Amino acid sequence: MNPSGRTSVFGAVHFGYVIIETRRFADWRRFGADAIGMHHEDLDTGLMRFRLDDQECRFLLRRGPAEDVVATGWHIDDHATFEQIEARVRAHGVPVREGTAEEAALRGVERFLRFPGPKGITQEIYTTPVASAEPLRMLASGFVTGDSGMGHIAITSRRPTEIRGYFNTVFDARLTDYIDETISGFKLKVRFLRVNERHHSLAVVGVRGLPIDPIRTRVQHLNIQAATLDDVARSYQRVFELGFEMAQSIGQHTNDKELSYYARTPSGFEWEVGWNPIVIDENTWQPSHHQGISIWGHTPVGQTILHRLDQFRLGARSLARPEDTVPALSGAGIPDD
Template identity: 35%
Template sequence: MSVASLGYIGFAVSDLEAWKTYGGQVLGMMPIEGPDEGLRFRIDDHAWRIAVQAGEADDIAFAGFEVSDAAALDAVSASLVAHDIPFTPASPEQLAERQVTGLISCQDPEGLAIEIYYGPTLRTEKPFVSPAGVSGFITGEQGLGHIVLTTSDIAAAKRFYCEALGFALSDIIRMALSPEFAIDLEFFHCNRRHHTLALVPLPFPAPKRMHHFMVQTRTLDEVGFALDRLERAKGTLVQTLGRHTNDQMVSFYARTPSGFEVEYGQGAVEVDAATWRVARHDKMSSWGHKRVG
């Protein structure tokens, strides 16, 4: 039993107009109207992948993980029961708002709203068109991309995401914060994407749960064009172009209007469950990814 992919994410943000410009003109996602005067973005044939709603947190508000069908949703429900995790079936109004066929909701150990669903609405009659000319993003069975969450209780987080939802460890990066102190960043997959989820353990509560989210383009040129758009928009580059040691993605990091980061990349390796072996890395990147400022 495992969830199949990261289907959608929602953010509570203090500046909807800034997000409309940033998401559309810089990241190249397709903005559409959301419920309650909110904003949503498309990156493929799904009706939406990212929701932006008014709120002061400037942080992730919910994450939706897709499963294949009603039987798979029942299997996740049974797993939640087995792990003593309460969940709530969605009302008809909630199903309509999320534009899905079936859904249950629960919370991770630190209170983040987690939704498990099947049957998303597709808009194949109205193809994705990027306002910035992006040719497309890598989604499909790999889902939206990945999210990296901070946690003050890594053991509880792994019990929830791995034991209850079925994520599997891809690899670990040991990050040295000082000569005397290091933390292990753990990366988890649920499909061929190298990681759909990563957890950053902290010895203290972080100001935000969301460290960053990632979208993956089809070509390296798309990443370069996005860097140029970021510069023209006077956006904030956080890490320069570089290649990660573990997933081999070439990417850059930028600060979103809400303060957390977005990774914009291309070319990651994929997981073959039959042959994949867990590894440890001592550096985040083979080259680049230099902190700016």
């Protein structure tokens, strides 16, 4: 049970897939398959998928103007928990829709439900992923998924406590820790939320002190976990050799100890490839504060004042898109610990 007296779904939820809308299919094919090293599959001229493991789809790319993440999928362990989450969402008056059989097939799942999520990112839940019989064709030796899910997603928000409230309401997400960071004179707090043993499946960067959200896209970055340190190093080299922009050099984070780098995707948000983050022991873990994102490294690559000005120019577009936190599921938000 959690403090509200309801049965918790924590531990039965796993970050499962991402849907990206883009027109830059050729660039994404080179980025995902040739640079990062994932398994690539063209479905037709307007649809493309990447795999990390035996699940048919981990990233679904569809043709469209957003150049952004438009939906995230969450693997739920069993039908009882699936129905429990559905009931929670419906009880708050939030509409829930069932995907069509064709949509489910594209995602590599038997069936799924969708409902509104923060920042306009649709949230989808499913219970049964479809395993592919096709052997993986990847430059990487492998990626870590399984019980921890496939990695994490990071977003910026002017209303971070409401984002935390949303994921607590829907998935019983727990606070792992905070990081305080100062960027260009602005003090930011990053909240790391977990739904299972993975250190975090969601990172929320509070930007309330900034005049605008500096990130044009709904997501700041996506993360996948490489199986070996060699996989990280080799993909880092391929990103450079293929001419993709490197956002941050290799470094190690203060809180989850993951060693990683950040590349710029063809759609503009960042893509983190990491290795060996700590795994949370629920019996002993206590949330804590850390000062600074990294122990070492993670320095901006090729950043000049013009790059920074351009970033804020692009970020200004976020002013035209009000930030929706889905108030019915966010409650009053959760105060900072």
